[in-house]
Amino acid sequence: MLHIVIPVFNRLHFTRACLQSLRRQTHQAFRVIVVDDGSTDGTSEHLAQEFAEVEVLRSSGDLFWTATVNLGIRRALALGADRVMTLNNDVVAPPDFVEHMLLWSQRQPRALMGPLELDAATGKPVFGGELFSFLTHRTRSLLDILGPDQRTGLHPVTFLPGRGLLVPAEVFHTVGLFDEGRLPHYLADYDFTSQARRQGFPVYVNYATHLLTYPDESGQTQTRRHRSFRGYYQHLFGIRGGGNLANFSHFAIKNAPATYLPLFLLNGYVRRLVGYFLH
Template sequence: MIYIIIPVHNRKAYTQQCLASLYRQTYAYFTVVVVDDGSTDGTSAMIQAEFPEVVVLSGTGSLWWAGATNLGIQYALDRMPADADAFVLTLNDDTQVPPDYLTSLVHAWQNHKPCVVGSISVNIHQPDQLLYAGTRLNWFTARFTDLARTTYRNQLSQLKATNQHAIDSDSLPGRGMLIHRSVISTVGLFDAHHFPQYLADLDFSIRARRAGFPLWVSVNSLVYEHTETTGLSMDRARSWRSFWDSLFSVRSPVQLRIRYHFARLHAPNVPLFLMADLGRILGGYLVRRLRR
């Protein structure tokens, strides 16, 4: 049984499309758990009307991604059979998946267990644009190498040409992460206290890897992403004020608080990691400003 956990907040149309894709799956043994964290756009009503089999849990709008995901995971843990393989799949509402998605994830897990399985992702508007295919982490230079870009030049066709079935990775994103119950029993839930919105997925996957669960990206498990829905994009040049605000916003992946906690919890040399990390953030911003 797979419990698919989807946190949502005021993105009814995306949620509807995501759920529709899940109910076209060839794999039948799954339950969808949507955690509606204070939506005001009728998301829960839409789900009740169109997808009555979906379990809807409610939040007040203060859970953020990690808290909402944990609420769904706890619901699943309380109902998982003790004598069978059971999984949690974390997924975002701004995604869609092909009919063989769940089947391919379970197949990848069976081939590499015990492990955690992630998904490759592409731009839903440009399906050959590869967005994710694994990462490499350098703890001394604070560099997160994106294999989709450096190895496959952001081309799905180039990845497929390698005939690989799985790619080992140093971390995994929460968008399409298949987690066996044994992993959660060993490493715990997502760290919603230190990483409410960003980096909770990286932190969890790194903890799982260090606990003895390798991380594999299943090449046959494809997620289509709506890239336009990302919270505060760091890929475009913005005003100094906007950049400054992003350093303190919970909606930003470069918030100083979460970068500090990530370094403190994982980096072998915290000051060195922080200097390199913040230098890369500031340098990247300056380069984007100069290119305008």
């Protein structure tokens, strides 16, 4: 059975909307595990009252994204999950989301999959997968590559984010869990899917289904909206910093081909040092 793992920290209104959308799924053969990492807005108590079908795990508030997700994955695997989906709480799933993800997963049982993402406010596509070059450090968006008539079915990508990421249990048994030791918050999802792809598991974006997301609510967007030298320091060295230099170094060493690694590291450091003020 599919188990959906949702890490949360506050933002109860997003969590409620996400869980309500899961209640409306046409396919209901799944279980939901919410991992509440120290919320102070009464999230756990409210979910216990309104969503009795959801299992809520509570942690102390110092796990950050990666360890929080791993806690839920361990619980899902202990319950016998054959597939696990990681899902952010600030998404809304259309009624056929789970049905279509599982349909395509049955066709490609060893594949990791993520959905096409639409802006919840406008309905416009905001993420449709990427092809990344470790040589040039450049990303090509499939939304720019694929024509309207090609935006259907599965398309291979280099890696995927954890928003709606469907993972067969076999992948965890082969690759392990997300790397909470070296990548406690950002890049753990990209690292995990990259590692899985390198070990022979296909990685696809599924254009047959989509999630509604809120791009302006991401941590990196919020940080860059109010730029400051303190924010710059957090960007480069904070655990939640999108440009964290240590995290990038670990990701690069684990995933970049050895012949490209020096140039990839240099390129990445420069982008992170100056990019905070340019985007």
